[in-house]
Amino acid sequence: MSIAQTLLSVEGLSKSYGGVHAVRGVSFALKAGEILALIGPNGAGKSTCFDMLNGQIVPDSGRINLLGQDTAGKKPRAIWRLGVGRTFQITATFPTMTVRENVQVALVSYGRQLFNLWSSTPKFAQAEAGRLLELVGMSGYADRPCGELAYGDLKRLELAIALANQPKLLLMDEPTAGMAPRERIELMHLTVQIARAQSIGVLFTEHDMDVVFEHADRILVLDRGTLIAEGLPEEVRRNPQVRAVYLGEGLVYDARYREGALA
């Protein structure tokens, strides 16, 4: 993995609102196939950082190099065209369409057929839509109205939509928020499995430390807008500064680690 291509490199990224420095001089890089977690307490600047990467916020300064292009200030749809899939903290899908149609819309856009007024969307790229739903384990729900899905299934559907443009990078904002513990683990297993198989880089924010320490290859820790630590889960877990601002001095992780749960 060490010789893999760099997908995303961020240098000196900053954003302030009025006098508040939400993000200050953040720099990091992400390689193909790597699972990178962005963590930190509430108000640390995770969301701001994330929204600058996906194009919803224009940074004050700093460079974002995504797949060889400078994307700072580009619109989300332009960033998507470069090969970036997204999932949202609160799922965003199309409730009046069926599950399959949700994926088909993304495929229509990927195939640049958005202004096609004639052909039939329900017949569009059925095989590819089926393959993506199969991948996330939603084949059985293809003809169900999306509005009827349980939350965990919506998260899976979102993953399928995010994979429709054959992304090289996935940006996932709190992918397991609002899910039951077992569903969380299943969804992250699935994500990691797909990312590894297709060598997709994944950047995700997350509050559940079980999910983070179990799945991330590397971890970035933000506090009050600055990057205070970066490294392998093991290093981050032992970092005294990270413990002070975020993880606390509890013994839970140590205990679990000794038991071999995270090994």
Place this chain on the structure above:
Amino acid sequence: MAFYFVQFLTGLASAASLFLVASGLSIIFGVTRIVNFAHGAFYMLGAYIAFTLTEQFSGAIGFWGGIVFAALIVAALGVLVEMVLLRRIYHAPELFQLLATFGLTLMVEDLVVLIWGPSDLLGRRAPGFWGAVDFFGQNVPTYDLFLIVLGPLVLGILWLLFQRTRWGVLVRAATQDRDMVAALGVNQKWLFTSVFAVGVFLAALGGALQIPRDAVHHAMDLRIIVDVFVVIVIGGLGSIIGAFVAAVLVSELNAFGILVFPKISIILVFLVMAAVLIIRPWGLFGKQEAPARRTPGLTVNPWRPLMLNERLGAMAALVLAAALPLIGGNYALAVGSEIAIFVIFAASLHFMMSVGGLASFGHAAYFGLGAYGVAFLAKMAGLPMIVSLLLGPLLGLLGAGVFGFFSVQLSGVYFAMLTLAFAQIVWSVAFQWVAVTGGDNGILGVWPEQWAASPSHFYWLSIGAAALAVVALRITVFSPFGFALRATRDSPLRGEAIGIDGKRIQWTAFVIAGTVAGVAGALFAYLKGSIFPDSLGISLSVDALVMVLLGGVETVSGVVVGAIVYKMLSIWLVSQTDLSKLVLGGFIVLIVVVLPKGIAGILETIGNRRRPEAPALLASQIDTAE
């Protein structure tokens, strides 16, 4: 110089009433999230009741007491309306609320004529403000000076009311987060009712204060509501300061616009509104609204293309319709042609509204533009009918291209208000630009050529065009473009995240809908042989909305049924009663409250009993109130 200053003062005086009405609308919206279309009707009622009271009671006390008392009476009526009607629809989508309050407006218009008669009424002049002040040789009525002082005075009183009273604090809190206010144990029902009463009082006061300046008549409601919508769009919904600044701005633009473009003074207002929208889409003092909510309990089955037998059924219905000339006379054929034309018109609005989530309150603009387009080509350029029919709708396309560009920058109630204002601007141009459009006299003598002249031939032409339009729009609904449009409606966030440029998609849909409406208008011009500004009017726009609603907003082709039923009903109604607006208004209110899913939606529900029943709209009153 003095002349311009006097013109400026006249503008300021007109701003007073406009501000009162607009601030009332803004306050009501802030708390209840209802854009009260009936606000113009309350304004008109205030004027009429004040007229009666000031005629009855003479003297200064009689006059001023009459004005205030009239506003109080109307406020009491407003309370009644709020408790009986609005409480049922607080959780309905904006479209339903706008329609229900528009229904009220229609009813009030007929009631006013019934009580006070159709002619203009000239009110008394205000005691103590009879004369005029001489200003470098120009006369300024003293009553205008009174109004100029009154505007800022009311602004100050409202400010004190909101900053210094407990009620004002509650209203401000509810404007920011009404659910939180409910959670804090405030009786929301009465808060809403009191806010509505205050808002209506302001509107009625604005109307009552106009009687020394203007004649009281039964069309003043629509005139003021359009001005108020323009004020709100410029100033920002929910902001009283914004309402004040924009009221002054719009009134001054009107006052000076007459000097710059005497024929089409409204152009100036339009240009300023467009500029504001580009720089600050939510108005000078407004904040971005949360995305429009979806109808509770109206999530339907995903749309699907027709099965073979359904297609055959539709074909059979078309063949049956085509057989009408065998049994029907000329009158039946003319009615049939008109219905077919309105099917096209309603289907075009449905495409925008149901598929795109863009509920336009000014769709008649493009219908009328298509009709005028044909009239220009056929009458002035003398082109053959086929060419005129094909090219005339391009005027609708052009209008939709310009106005649609600005409109799709907004959504929800802002979109509705803006489309309405645009349509009214087009109407004003048609009305005022007599040299080109013939003004009120319209353009006459647009008759079809020999091949389409007989009623049966024209009928076949109309239903052929209607079938073509409905099928083409249906294909578009299921095309990739249709799905991209629905995607943008369902979740703009997700749409953008999968590479969809939502605004461009919506703009394209707006243009498609405007062009198809233009086709309907083109046929309509030939059917009637003439074209008048009415074909661009608000009531026609609302007719189309009701057809869509009646057919079912959340169905693909229910609109066809809705258009046929509604058009037949209204043609029959006009022949049966003089109070057609009253009946129609009542009918609209009834549909919104009782039949929110429309006819086709009801049939669908019956056909889908296996699905768990969604909670009915009626049951969802203010459930946060208790």
